[in-house]
Amino acid sequence: MLLIKAVGVFCGTRWQVVAAGDDDLSLELTSSACDMLATLRQQLETINQELAGPLFHPLWMRVAENIDDYLYNEVVCSVFFNEAGAQQLQYDMTRNLFLLFSEYTTKPENYFKQTREACQLLTVLPGSGLLLREVLLANVKGSSNSCSDEEAETALRDVGVRRLTKQNALAVLMRRIDWPQS
Numbered sequence: 001m002l003l004i005k006a007v008g009v010f011c012g013t014r015w016q017v018v019a020a021g022d023d024d025l026s027l028e029l030t031s032s033a034c035d036m037l038a039t040l041r042q043q044l045e046t047i048n049q050e051l052a053g054p055l056f057h058p059l060w061m062r063v064a065e066n067i068d069d070y071l072y073n074e075v076v077c078s079v080f081f082n083e084a085g086a087q088q089l090q091y092d093m094t095r096n097l098f099l100l101f102s103e104y105t106t107k108p109e110n111y112f113k114q115t116r117e118a119c120q121l122l123t124v125l126p127g128s129g130l131l132l133r134e135v136l137l138a139n140v141k142g143s144s145n146s147c148s149d150e151e152a153e154t155a156l157r158d159v160g161v162r163r164l165t166k167q168n169a170l171a172v173l174m175r176r177i178d179w180p181q182s
Contacts, residue, residue, distance in 0.1 A: 122173075
């Protein structure tokens with residue numbers, strides 16, 4: 001119950017109005033993520049102590065999968081981001097949430113594929129993001145100057161996106177409020 005409340009607070013973060021810092025070195029964990037991560041860590045540690053390894057292993061993987069789905073649907077796809085908000089979300093995920101799961105696996109990011117790829121799209125350089133958005137828009141709409149499915153998928157792979165569909169990637173790119181809308 002505490003975890004659900006803490007995640008809800010994190011999901012309510014106003015990513016579209018996050019103030020830009022001087023540089024990436026000034027990023028710190030979002031205050032709303034502190035409770036979520038502390039609660040998650042405490043609960044995982046408690047369960048790990050109570051369960052045998054073979055029982056705990058599939059459990060933490062399922063927890064990671066559920067968190068990935070929830071963050072993707074309730075944060076990435078439900079709110080808008082400015083540049084600083086996108087960078088902050090990526091920092092919270094890559095430097096904190098993924099790190100928490102590194103206790104259980106050497107590649108925790110592999111268990112958060114949707115959120116990881118969404119963060120990559122949200123933080124891509126504006127020129128690349130706008131170009132990718134136009135490629136995906138043309139492909140999805142099937143306009144006369146559209147690109148092939150293969151070209152669209154290649155463009156996504158070029159920015160490290162392999163799991164998200166073209167439609168989902170386009171929806172993520174449309175969440176950036178500081179980019180001109182088509």
